[in-house]
Amino acid sequence: MKLNKIALAVAMMSVAGGALAHGYIISPPERAALCLKANVNGETNANCAGAEYEPQSVGEGPDGFLDANDTGPQDGMIANGGSTRFTAMNEQSIDRWVKNKAEAGPVEFKWAYTAPHSTTDTKYYITKQDWDTNSPLTREAFESVPFCTIDGNGVVPPREPELVTHNCELPARSGYQAVLAVWDVADTAASFHKVIDMEYEDTISSEWKKRVGQIRPDSDLKAGSVVSARFFNKGGELTGKQIDMTIDSDEAGQKNKWAKAIAEKINGQENDLRAGQMNTKGEVNPVEGANTIYTKEGNEITSVIIDYQAYQEEHLLEVSGVQSMYKVDGSGVSTINYHFKAQKNTSVKTTIYNKDGTQVASDLRSYPNGGDEDVSLGLTAPIGTYKMVITATSDDRSEPYSYDITLSDATYPVYPEGRGSYTAGMLVINPDDNAVYECKPWPATGWCNSTSEQYYKPGTGLAWQDAWSKK
Numbered sequence: 001m002k003l004n005k006i007a008l009a010v011a012m013m014s015v016a017g018g019a020l021a022h023g024y025i026i027s028p029p030e031r032a033a034l035c036l037k038a039n040v041n042g043e044t045n046a047n048c049a050g051a052e053y054e055p056q057s058v059g060e061g062p063d064g065f066l067d068a069n070d071t072g073p074q075d076g077m078i079a080n081g082g083s084t085r086f087t088a089m090n091e092q093s094i095d096r097w098v099k100n101k102a103e104a105g106p107v108e109f110k111w112a113y114t115a116p117h118s119t120t121d122t123k124y125y126i127t128k129q130d131w132d133t134n135s136p137l138t139r140e141a142f143e144s145v146p147f148c149t150i151d152g153n154g155v156v157p158p159r160e161p162e163l164v165t166h167n168c169e170l171p172a173r174s175g176y177q178a179v180l181a182v183w184d185v186a187d188t189a190a191s192f193h194k195v196i197d198m199e200y201e202d203t204i205s206s207e208w209k210k211r212v213g214q215i216r217p218d219s220d221l222k223a224g225s226v227v228s229a230r231f232f233n234k235g236g237e238l239t240g241k242q243i244d245m246t247i248d249s250d251e252a253g254q255k256n257k258w259a260k261a262i263a264e265k266i267n268g269q270e271n272d273l274r275a276g277q278m279n280t281k282g283e284v285n286p287v288e289g290a291n292t293i294y295t296k297e298g299n300e301i302t303s304v305i306i307d308y309q310a311y312q313e314e315h316l317l318e319v320s321g322v323q324s325m326y327k328v329d330g331s332g333v334s335t336i337n338y339h340f341k342a343q344k345n346t347s348v349k350t351t352i353y354n355k356d357g358t359q360v361a362s363d364l365r366s367y368p369n370g371g372d373e374d375v376s377l378g379l380t381a382p383i384g385t386y387k388m389v390i391t392a393t394s395d396d397r398s399e400p401y402s403y404d405i406t407l408s409d410a411t412y413p414v415y416p417e418g419r420g421s422y423t424a425g426m427l428v429i430n431p432d433d434n435a436v437y438e439c440k441p442w443p444a445t446g447w448c449n450s451t452s453e454q455y456y457k458p459g460t461g462l463a464w465q466d467a468w469s470k471k
Contacts, residue, residue: 022054022056022057022060022113022114022115022192023056023111023112023113023114023115023116023157023183023192024055024056024058024111024112024114024194025109025110025111025112025181025194025196026110026111026112026163027108027109027110028100028102028107028109028196028198029100029196030055030058030181030194030195030196031045031051031058031079031089031097031194031195031196031197032045032048032051032052032055032058032059032086032089032194033055034097034098035048035051035052035055036051036052036053036055039098039100043098044098045097045098047088048086048088048089049086049087049088049089050085050086051086051088051089056112056113056114056115057085057086058079058080058081058085058086058089058192058194059079059080059081059086059089059192059193059194059195060081060083060190060191060192060193061073061077061080061081061082061083061190061191061192061193062081062082062189062190062191063184063189063190063191064191065078065139065180065182065191065193066125066139066142066144070139072182072191072193073193075136075137075138075139075140076090076136076137076138077090077136078090078136078137078138078139078180078193078195079092079136079137079193079195080193081191081192081193089195090136090137091136092133092134092135092136092137093133093134093303093305094133094134094176094211094212094213094214094302094303095212095232095302095303097197098197099176099197099198099199100196100197100198100199101198101199101201102170102173102177102198102199102200102201103170103200103201104169104170104171104172104173104200105169105170106167106168106169106170107167107168107169107170108165108166108167108168109124109165109166109168109181109196110163110164110165110166111157111163111164111165111166111183112160112161112163113157113158113159113160113164114159114160115159116156116157116158116159117156117185117186117187117188118152118154118155118156118185118186118187119152119153119154119155119156119157119183119184119185119186120152120154120184120185120186121149121150121151121152121184122149122150122152122166122181122182122183122184123146123148123149123150123181123182123184124146124147124148124149124166124168124179124180124181124182125142125143125146125147125179125180125181125182126142126143126147126170126171126173126177126178126179126180127141127142127143127173127177127178127179128141128142128143129173129174129177130214130216130290130292131177131178132214132216133176133211133213133214134213134214134303134305135216137178137180137195141178142180143171146182147168147169147170147171148166148168148169150166150168152184152186154186173198173200174200175199175200175211175292176197176198176199176200176211177198177199177200178195178196178197178198179195179196179198180193180194180195180196181193181194181196182194205282206278206281206282206283206284206294207282207296208274208278208282208284208294208295208296209294209295209296209297210294210295210296210297210299211292211293211294212273212293212294212295212301212302212303212304213292213293213303213304213305213306214290214291214292214293214306215259215262215263215275215290215291215292215293215306216259216290216306217255217256217258217259217289217290218255219255219310220250220253220254220255221247221253221255221258221308221310221311222247222250222253222310222311222313223247223248223249223250223252223253223311224246224247224311225246225247225253225308225309225310225311226244226245226246226247226308226309226311227244227245227247227258227261227262227306227307227308228242228243228244228245228306228307228308228309229242229243229262229265229266229304229305229306230242230304230305230306230307231301231303231304232301232302232303232304232305233300233301233302234300234302238301241270243262243265243266243269243270245258245261245262245265247311256288256289257288259288259289259290259291260286260287260288260289260291262275262306263275263276263286263287263291263293264286266293266304267286272295272296272299272301273293273294273295273299273301273304274293274294274295275291275292275293275294276291276292277290277291277292278292278294313397314343315343315392315399316342316343316346316392316393316394316397316399317340317341317342317343317346317348317390317392317399317401318340318341319338319339319340319390319401320338320339320340321337321338321339321374322338322388322403322405323337323338323405324404324405324406324414324417324431325405325406325407325408325413325414325417325429326379326405326406326407326408327407327408327409327411328383328407328408328409332380332382333378333379333380334378334379334380334381334407335376335377335378335379336352336375336376336377336378336379336388336405337374337375337376338374338375338390339373339374339375340371340372340373340375340390341370341371341372341373342367342370342371342372342373342392343367343370343392343394344367344368344369344370345367345368345394345395346366346367346370346371346392346393346394347364347365347366347367347392347393347394348364348365348366348367348371348390348391348392348393349362349363349364349365349390349391349393350362350363350364350375350377350388350389350390350391351363351388351389351391352377352379352381352386352387352388352389352405353386353387353388353389354381354384354386355384355385355386360379360381360386361377361379361381363375363377379407381407382407383407383408383409383434384406384407384434385404385405385406385407385431385432385434386404386405386406386407387402387403387404387405388402388403388404388405389401389402389403390402390403404431406429406431406434408429408434412427412428412429412436413428413429414428414429414430414431415428415429415430415431415437415457415458416453416457419448419449419451420449421449422439422445422448422449423439423445424439424440424441424442424444424445425438425439425441426438426439426448427439427471428458430457430458430459430460432459432460433459433460435458435459435470435471436470436471437458437459437464437468437469437470437471438468438469438470438471439467439468440466440467440468440469444466444467445467447463447466447467448467448468450467456468458470
């Protein structure tokens, strides 16, 4: 068994080491390439957290972005491939990164491969026209079908300084867009995810030239919520210009309605800003739904961020002191202790169910004037695991709180309570079967503290016997 574990560890280290292939896009320069070298205008990306030293390594992550199984890097971590390195690449705002000038039509993507490897293909995706430029990149931000796919045919591309050119057709867009190139390395489970920041030249004649933000309503808001427009220039936030709008009804809090309302408020208070959608005449008018925020060339404002503070109703109940394990005394009775604070005109019902979902205990209390109470319920039930549900009700509101509890006649911790400090010979209870397990001596002790319950949870993990002995 030890030999198998060593082999597994070596395999894991090999995966963690990543693919031997490396490369990056030098034209138009990808996000990481502009950390290394300035563009023709002398502009570079700053605060790149190491990407400036090895842009060829940025974006390495699992295969499968937007394919049938979609096993690629998780949303919000697409730009660095989902790894623990180069996390600054995932930062996203309308003015965070230097942009390449772009226009629809033929485009050449030029790659420099510093450690070439056989290639399955390279796919190019582009953001949707109304993507959220101030939030980390997600799948939803991109068109689901690549606008260009270059078949690699399993061939190893040449090493730099020789460059490889991919000829594609860049889709029509306007304003700030992001292109994502996914280079699928053929003989590993890795792909490289490369982001190119693009700025399209607008073809519509308008005084509102510069996009500085977006209003993207993602949820309805309750009355009492506050929506804020925050303004920034190169020096930081302009706190004196902040615009706040309080939602006065649940109807006004419908996401498309409040988006139009804050756009109208921005337009009413800021002469040099317009929020809305631009028509063919270059006019910007507020609409229900997503709105883009524009300013004129030369204005000091570089970005506008829309925040909101959702109104939270006060909870009917605050519960504390619920334990994961309660001791059964010699007469077979457990005392279930906990504490709660209840609001006025609230009833509190506690119900305990066994594993089969059968109710074994119930308690109902009413608090017309509110309550702050220590509760002790006597429960006569066999050793085992139970579900305790505490429900607060007032008028048409209901708040349930659910807890898993174990009744035991032992004083041992219930796994995984205390995990990380288990030592050889320590006894724990598995709440699934209520059996007692002993942690084996070193070197197995490390497996007792493993967070991989799939393998080392006592009694049920695939390799639990490597770590535990059943008592």
